[in-house]
Amino acid sequence: MNDLKVAITGGTSGLGLALVREFRRRGARVAFVARTASAVAEVARSQQAHGIVGDVARKEDIHPVALQISAALGGLDVLVNNASSLGPVPLALLADTECEDFAQALETNLLGPFRLTKALLGALAASARQGRGAVVLNVSSDAAINAYAQWGAYGASKAALRHMGAVWDEELRGEAVRFLCLDPGDMDTALHARAIPDADPATLKRPEVAARELADAVVHALATAHA
Amino acid sequence: MIAASHALQRPRDARVLVIDARGAIRHAPRAEWIDQLRAGDLVVANDAATLPASLHGTHLASGAPIEVRLAARASLAAEELSFSAVVFGAGDWRTRTEERPLPPPLAPGERLALGPLAATVCGELGHPRLVALRFEGDAGAVWAGIARHGRPIQYAYMSEPLALWDVWTPIAALPVAFEAPSAGFALDWRALARLRSRSIGFASITLAAGISSTGDAALDARLPLAEPYCVPAGTATSIRDAKARGGRIIAVGTTVVRALEHSGGRAGSGLADQRVDATTDLCVVDAILTGTHEPHESHYQLLRAFADEALLAAASQALETAGYRTHEFGDSMLVFKTPRAALSNCARPERHKAWAQALTGFLRGAASRSCSASA
Numbered sequence: 315m316n317d318l319k320v321a322i323t324g325g326t327s328g329l330g331l332a333l334v335r336e337f338r339r340r341g342a343r344v345a346f347v348a349r350t351a352s353a354v355a356e357v358a359r360s361q362q363a364h365g366i367v368g369d370v371a372r373k374e375d376i377h378p379v380a381l382q383i384s385a386a387l388g389g390l391d392v393l394v395n396n397a398s399s400l401g402p403v404p405l406a407l408l409a410d411t412e413c414e415d416f417a418q419a420l421e422t423n424l425l426g427p428f429r430l431t432k433a434l435l436g437a438l439a440a441s442a443r444q445g446r447g448a449v450v451l452n453v454s455s456d457a458a459i460n461a462y463a464q465w466g467a468y469g470a471s472k473a474a475l476r477h478m479g480a481v482w483d484e485e486l487r488g489e490a491v492r493f494l495c496l497d498p499g500d501m502d503t504a505l506h507a508r509a510i511p512d513a514d515p516a517t518l519k520r521p522e523v524a525a526r527e528l529a530d531a532v533v534h535a536l537a538t539a540h541a
Numbered sequence: 542m543i544a545a546s547h548a549l550q551r552p553r554d555a556r557v558l559v560i561d562a563r564g565a566i567r568h569a570p571r572a573e574w575i576d577q578l579r580a581g582d583l584v585v586a587n588d589a590a591t592l593p594a595s596l597h598g599t600h601l602a603s604g605a606p607i608e609v610r611l612a613a614r615a616s617l618a619a620e621e622l623s624f625s626a627v628v629f630g631a632g633d634w635r636t637r638t639e640e641r642p643l644p645p646p647l648a649p650g651e652r653l654a655l656g657p658l659a660a661t662v663c664g665e666l667g668h669p670r671l672v673a674l675r676f677e678g679d680a681g682a683v684w685a686g687i688a689r690h691g692r693p694i695q696y697a698y699m700s701e702p703l704a705l706w707d708v709w710t711p712i713a714a715l716p717v718a719f720e721a722p723s724a725g726f727a728l729d730w731r732a733l734a735r736l737r738s739r740s741i742g743f744a745s746i747t748l749a750a751g752i753s754s755t756g757d758a759a760l761d762a763r764l765p766l767a768e769p770y771c772v773p774a775g776t777a778t779s780i781r782d783a784k785a786r787g788g789r790i791i792a793v794g795t796t797v798v799r800a801l802e803h804s805g806g807r808a809g810s811g812l813a814d815q816r817v818d819a820t821t822d823l824c825v826v827d828a829i830l831t832g833t834h835e836p837h838e839s840h841y842q843l844l845r846a847f848a849d850e851a852l853l854a855a856a857s858q859a860l861e862t863a864g865y866r867t868h869e870f871g872d873s874m875l876v877f878k879t880p881r882a883a884l885s886n887c888a889r890p891e892r893h894k895a896w897a898q899a900l901t902g903f904l905r906g907a908a909s910r911s912c913s914a915s916a
Binding site: 364365366367376377378379380381382384385386388389390433435436437439440443444445485486488489 | 685710744
């Protein structure tokens with residue numbers, strides 16, 4: 315994995331941070347994106363990764379972020395769309411959900427990944443043409459499949475993300491750019507704590523365990539991208 | 542021709558003027574350019590993404606407002622923070638470049654504040670508008686500053702300010718071009734799928750397309766500046782295989798012609814510093830898909846390597862009569878090389894290659910020397 319070029323959104327906390335660590339541990343070159351400059355600087359320093367300040371939910375941030383990813387890594391093999399928004403916090407019934415909170419979930423969980431993937435598709439396809447393979451991993455949730463009360467904004471956005479990835483995988487098979495959509499499970503992260511503040515951490519998966527599983531899946535998909 | 546003033550990469554009514562290898566001229570909807578190709582041909586495009594290379598700021602010694610347009614760099618490496626740049630005085634793209642004031646005199650060692658970026662002037666490059674400059678700070682901060690503060694270079698015929706997404710081709714990858722490799726606007730993912738379904742190959746090179754116009758006749762005569770490029774190993778293999786099976790190489794844009802003819806189609810990095818014109822023997826490329834160029838442009842000179850003056854004049858007349866649109870968001874031309882009677886010089890690629898490498902090394906050295914002198 316020494317030459318692998320990986321970009322991860324939401325890379326300063328939870329699963330994203332665990333993914334930055336996991337891919338760095340495996341020797342990949344990593345660029346990550348997050349909104350808070352001080353947290354980005356800290357993770358960049360501690361993980362020797364390339365930190366980029368930006369918000370994937372903002373249309374205007376997408377191309378500057380994509381530019382910095384491609385420039386820093388000299389191309390791109392793997393994009394992990396990990397940054398996620400719960401929508402309303404605390405969680406709310408759909409009927410009580412403000413339109414703005416629903417829109418925020420869609421911007422972060424669906425439109426952001428769409429825009430960033432589109433902006434980076436040239437780099438990913440170039441990697442695939444050079445026989446390196448290319449994978450986009452969309453981080454999903456069981457809320458994308460099952461209907462849970464109070465998870466409407468999040469679940470609808472993650473369901474759409476899942477379907478978008480499936481269509482993209484169908485359309486880009488010829489370019490050898492593969493799309494994965496994986497549910498890491500309920501993890502002990504800040505996002506989970508915002509959703510369910512009284513959950514017992516002992517019952518939750520460690521994000522580093524989930525990161526290892528996701529990295530394994532990415533490596534497998536890269537190896538079989540041309541099959 | 543009519544200036545295409547809207548930033549629409551693939552207008553539905555876009556057209557292509559085709560000049561075939563026998564010199565026949567015909568018109569077609571642009572989407573049909575692929576119908577002019579055969580199974581076994583190879584299409585090669587430039588996958589450079591476009592930098593927001595226009596940076597507004599201040600010349601600190603005088604306090605004067607300036608616009609810096611990054612124009613060239615010695616290599617594609619992110620660590621290379623020395624640039625050639627065209628500098629204008631006050632004003633922006635809405636004023637024609639021909640009417641823009643000169644910047645204040647820019648002396649070596651003087652500093653420029655460009656939004657979050659700081660740059661040092663390394664020296665003038667033979668013209669008061671053209672300077673070498675070097676950004677201060679680490680590469681990550683410099684690219685973040687360019688990404689955030691820069692705007693795409695654009696010209697007065699456009700109706701609205703360009704956003705970065707307007708100037709990235711669908712296949713844009715490494716951000717190294719100073720202006721869009723706009724022939725690639727004609728490509729979309731559906732076109733790539735069509736190529737594949739017809740057994741036509743597709744490959745890419747990366748060339749840092751330089752600035753196309755400065756509004757100054759003396760400076761424009763020096764364009765295009767030397768442009769660094771990379772031909773990936775897979776692309777070199779695809780070219781060799783296509784040639785071996787009798788396929789033709791179709792370059793999407795003048796930058797691809799420059800890179801492939803400079804490299805001889807071989808894998809590797811280089812600095813394309815040659816002119817391609819009527820005297821050039823095309824050794825790799827058989828056809829070019831490009832914009833509609835007018836006789837005074839350097840791109841038009843490049844077309845003379847494909848077709849003779851009489852044929853290009855007839856094509857220009859046809860473009861004019863049929864009301865084609867020009868500039869980067871305009872219509873297209875697909876020009877197949879007219880076979881030449883004379884013997885070609887293409888059989889000595891190794892010597893050509895050695896020369897290119899020597900020159901590249903020299904230019905790289907020159908760039909770092911000029912900057913360290915003023916640091």
